Amino acid sequence: MTDQFSCPVQTQADPVSLVVFGATGDLAMRKIYPALASLCRNQLLSHDTRILAVGRTEMDTEQYRNLLGDRLAGAVPSSCLADLAPRVSYLRMDPEDPASARFLALALNELDGGAKDRLFYLAVPPSAYIPLATAIGEAGLARQDEDRRVRIVVEKPFGRDLPTARELDDVLHRYFRESQIFRIDHYMAKETVQNVLLLRFANALFEPVWNRRYIDHIRITAAEDLGIGHRAGFYDQAGVLRDMFQNHMMMLLALCAMEPPSLFDAELVRDERSKVFRSLRPLDLERLDEQLILGQYGPGMVDGKTVPGYLQEPGVRPDSTTPTFAWMKVYLDNWRWQGVPFHLCSGKRLAAKHTEISVQFKSVPVSMFRKTHGGAIPPNRLVIGIHPHEVVRLEVQTKGQGSRLCLQGQSMEFSYGAASDLGRLDDYAKVLLDCITGDQTLFWRQDAVELCWGFLTPVLDRCDCADDALPLHTYVAGGPGPREADRATP
Ligand code: BG6
Numbered sequence: 001m002t003d004q005f006s007c008p009v010q011t012q013a014d015p016v017s018l019v020v021f022g023a024t025g026d027l028a029m030r031k032i033y034p035a036l037a038s039l040c041r042n043q044l045l046s047h048d049t050r051i052l053a054v055g056r057t058e059m060d061t062e063q064y065r066n067l068l069g070d071r072l073a074g075a076v077p078s079s080c081l082a083d084l085a086p087r088v089s090y091l092r093m094d095p096e097d098p099a100s101a102r103f104l105a106l107a108l109n110e111l112d113g114g115a116k117d118r119l120f121y122l123a124v125p126p127s128a129y130i131p132l133a134t135a136i137g138e139a140g141l142a143r144q145d146e147d148r149r150v151r152i153v154v155e156k157p158f159g160r161d162l163p164t165a166r167e168l169d170d171v172l173h174r175y176f177r178e179s180q181i182f183r184i185d186h187y188m189a190k191e192t193v194q195n196v197l198l199l200r201f202a203n204a205l206f207e208p209v210w211n212r213r214y215i216d217h218i219r220i221t222a223a224e225d226l227g228i229g230h231r232a233g234f235y236d237q238a239g240v241l242r243d244m245f246q247n248h249m250m251m252l253l254a255l256c257a258m259e260p261p262s263l264f265d266a267e268l269v270r271d272e273r274s275k276v277f278r279s280l281r282p283l284d285l286e287r288l289d290e291q292l293i294l295g296q297y298g299p300g301m302v303d304g305k306t307v308p309g310y311l312q313e314p315g316v317r318p319d320s321t322t323p324t325f326a327w328m329k330v331y332l333d334n335w336r337w338q339g340v341p342f343h344l345c346s347g348k349r350l351a352a353k354h355t356e357i358s359v360q361f362k363s364v365p366v367s368m369f370r371k372t373h374g375g376a377i378p379p380n381r382l383v384i385g386i387h388p389h390e391v392v393r394l395e396v397q398t399k400g401q402g403s404r405l406c407l408q409g410q411s412m413e414f415s416y417g418a419a420s421d422l423g424r425l426d427d428y429a430k431v432l433l434d435c436i437t438g439d440q441t442l443f444w445r446q447d448a449v450e451l452c453w454g455f456l457t458p459v460l461d462r463c464d465c466a467d468d469a470l471p472l473h474t475y476v477a478g479g480p481g482p483r484e485a486d487r488a489t490p
Contacts, residue, residue, distance in 0.1 A: 137175025232315025
């Protein structure tokens with residue numbers, strides 16, 4: 001059965017003036033422009049949308065457009081590039097210079113005549129968020145009125161712990177309302193991640209068994225084969241808990257665990273996610289090693305090539321104790337999930353890139369096949385594959401063919417990618433479109449950010465404390481990760 005309900009056709013977004021800070025940086029070149037190109041290709045970007053690229057490098061618009069041509073060649077179809085490039089202007093700006101915001105305001109007025117919605121995208125290192133938000137706010141550019149909406153887009157990390165997250169938020173809220181602030185988590189825009197809510201709440205089948213009575217445990221895995229690449233400056237200060245757990249892993253947890261909102265509405269969905277974070281049981285710092293295992297990759301082989309260990313990566317401190325792997329066992333203190341462990345695991349330089357949610361149901365209470373079959377019956381499992389296999393797979397027991405009664409595990413599988421590629425947007429194109437249209441469903445709200453930092457900060461403080469830190473297990477790059485985590489996972 002492949003019934004297709006009529007899907008509302010996404011119409012072209014209203015024109016917007018998009019200001020990209022950090023315009024020569026990696027994020028802009030690798031994610032934002034390809035996302036814009038994808039929106040162009042899908043005819044979702046208004047022809048009147050204009051882009052103001054802002055950077056510290058001295059150059060003019062012509063030079064910037066040439067740079068775009070060089071950096072995007074191959075990554076973006078040339079027809080999309082030809083469509084985008086003429087809409088881009090470049091402005092050199094130093095956010096620390098108080099005069100600079102005035103030039104920004106002038107450049108924006110020149111670009112849109114003051115007539116369009118504005119979107120400020122902070123594609124800059126986190127240390128520049130506060131100066132830039134302040135510069136925008138002080139120049140009066142955060143103000144919106146009936147004719148013009150103004151939004152600001154912030155990439156994670158939103159601070160590095162609870163106090164710094166609040167500090168950033170104080171500055172953002174000094175100039176912007178919560179409804180204007182879009183805190184991106186690109187994981188939420190993945191089709192298969194969005195599908196979790198539909199699977200759970202658009203089918204009557206799963207919800208009745210989606211609780212502590214029937215579910216034994218849930219595993220959420222985000223394994224990567226890549227190392228830290230050129231991001232040592234950021235990563236060595238962050239580590240896996242700040243880089244992956246504070247955001248993507250927590251969001252996946254919330255999608256698995258949340259209650260159904262009464263309506264698919266941004267605020268109602270975000271309310272339910274926050275309730276999950278509010279139920280997080282604090283990790284027991286006295287027995288932290290039972291709930292948290294940290295690792296760091298050593299040298300090894302990936303795809304047949306020798307790769308350096310974390311400590312040998314360029315830019316990493318030679319005595320760094322930053323974890324690149326974490327396994328964490330989390331409990332939610334609420335009616336639905338009491339006693340059900342959620343195993344969260346993420347690491348770099350593991351055997352392969354592999355992201356999935358695995359819901360393990362309880363075993364049947366008693367096996368009526370025990371005389372013939374003997375052994376225990378493997379429990380059902382529902383796997384939601386996010387990468388590379390975009391699948392929903394239900395593992396069930398069936399009768400193996402033949403005259404004797406024997407059990408055979410089988411999978412009922414729906415392959416998401418195979419369904420259709422039509423109208424599919426990549427993660428960043430989807431979040432960018434939502435920023436333009438003003439849909440905050442997939443974005444972090446500040447209360448959720450603070451709840452998650454509130455949960456993680458005591459753990460991070462303990463891990464960051466040299467005298468009292470947890471053991472850091474070295475694992476071989478390209479392997480399965482620390483043995484200790486393997487042993488702890490059911
Ligand atoms: C980013 C992290 O947010 O997500 C990276 O900063 C990580 O360290 C990346 O590699 C993973 O995203 P994806 O979409 O490739 O699974």
